[in-house]
Amino acid sequence: MTTVLYTELLKCRRASILWIIAALIAIPSLISLFLGLGSLFVLNSPPKWSGFLVFSQSLINMLVGPPVFAMLASFLFAREYQEGTVNSIYLYPRHRASFFFGKLGILFLLIATTIIVIFLINLGMGFLFTKAPLTQDLFVGKVLELLKIIGLQFLLLPIAIVAGVLSRQIIAGIIVGIAGVTSSVILMIAATPLKYSVYNPYSFVTFIIDSPLESPLMIRGFGTLLTLSVLCTAISYYYYVSSDVHGAGV
Numbered sequence: 001m002t003t004v005l006y007t008e009l010l011k012c013r014r015a016s017i018l019w020i021i022a023a024l025i026a027i028p029s030l031i032s033l034f035l036g037l038g039s040l041f042v043l044n045s046p047p048k049w050s051g052f053l054v055f056s057q058s059l060i061n062m063l064v065g066p067p068v069f070a071m072l073a074s075f076l077f078a079r080e081y082q083e084g085t086v087n088s089i090y091l092y093p094r095h096r097a098s099f100f101f102g103k104l105g106i107l108f109l110l111i112a113t114t115i116i117v118i119f120l121i122n123l124g125m126g127f128l129f130t131k132a133p134l135t136q137d138l139f140v141g142k143v144l145e146l147l148k149i150i151g152l153q154f155l156l157l158p159i160a161i162v163a164g165v166l167s168r169q170i171i172a173g174i175i176v177g178i179a180g181v182t183s184s185v186i187l188m189i190a191a192t193p194l195k196y197s198v199y200n201p202y203s204f205v206t207f208i209i210d211s212p213l214e215s216p217l218m219i220r221g222f223g224t225l226l227t228l229s230v231l232c233t234a235i236s237y238y239y240y241v242s243s244d245v246h247g248a249g250v
Contacts, residue, residue: 017075021114024068028056029121036129049134052126053142056118061149062184062206067177069111069153070160074173076103077161077240081168096241107157112150119146145209152205155225156180158232159201165236201225 032052039047119142126134159180160173180202187197197203198221205225208218 017072020068020071021110024060024064024114025118025121027064028059028118029125031059032056032122032125036125039129047126047129049126049130049132049138052122052130053119053138056122057142057145057149057209058206060115060118061153061209063181065115065149065153066156066181066202066205067174069107069157070177070180071170071174072110073107073157073160074164074170074176076107077236078164078168078170078173082170097237100237100240104157108150108154111153111157115146115150115153148209149205152208152225155229156201156205158229158236162232162236165239199224201228 032055035051035055036047039045039051123134160176163172163176164170166172180200183200184197184202184206187200187203194207195217198207198217201224204218204221208221
């Protein structure tokens with residue numbers, strides 16, 4: 001498994017997808033920088049910690065993260081089919097399941113690294129512009145939210161993965177990610193009651209950050225997300241390990 005992980009990581013290093021990840025890191029970081037400069041020099045008031053830490057996490061969790069991570073997931077699982085190199089993968093003396101779970105491992109690593117780097121950059125911005133001390137309660141709370149965001153974004157990925165595996169097209173996962181975020185925004189603009197919108201996985205990952213998971217509504221929303229994630233993973237796994245590399249049949 002270690003060899004598979006290393007191989008998949010090397011593929012990512014040579015891919016243009018890393019520039020998209022770099023942009024994902026740069027966008028919220030630059031926005032935080034401009035917010036800090038604007039608050040300090042335009043409003044003549046030092047920004048607060050919540051402005052740096054809350055904004056970047058909300059931006060990643062609700063708008064930017066899902067489509068970019070969906071693109072990354074679809075890229076990893078459909079790339080070999082589009083490039084016509086999928087046959088060479090299965091010449092290795094390893095079961096296809098190793099490649100499937102290896103790709104999942106790389107996805108989790110990339111998501112966690114990206115989100116943590118963004119958090120650390122915004123933490124540095126806060127120390128640079130904010131005069132108030134960072135309280136332990138705020139820091140611990142944001143770290144816990146950070147871990148929650150990583151887990152939730154990873155649970156969303158199988159929705160894009162199943163689209164990429166079934167269609168064998170990278171664009172399919174991208175469309176799924178964009179459609180998911182769009183549906184979440186539409187529900188928000190339409191002021192859809194939480195008791196309905198929580199069943200949309202892309203809306204749920206936004207609501208749960210500031211809500212206790214123990215509430216019945218959040219439990220139902222998490223159950224929907226988890227069920228959909230497991231189901232999509234199972235379907236993707238079945239087709240990935242048993243499908244003919246030349247056709248769409250199994």
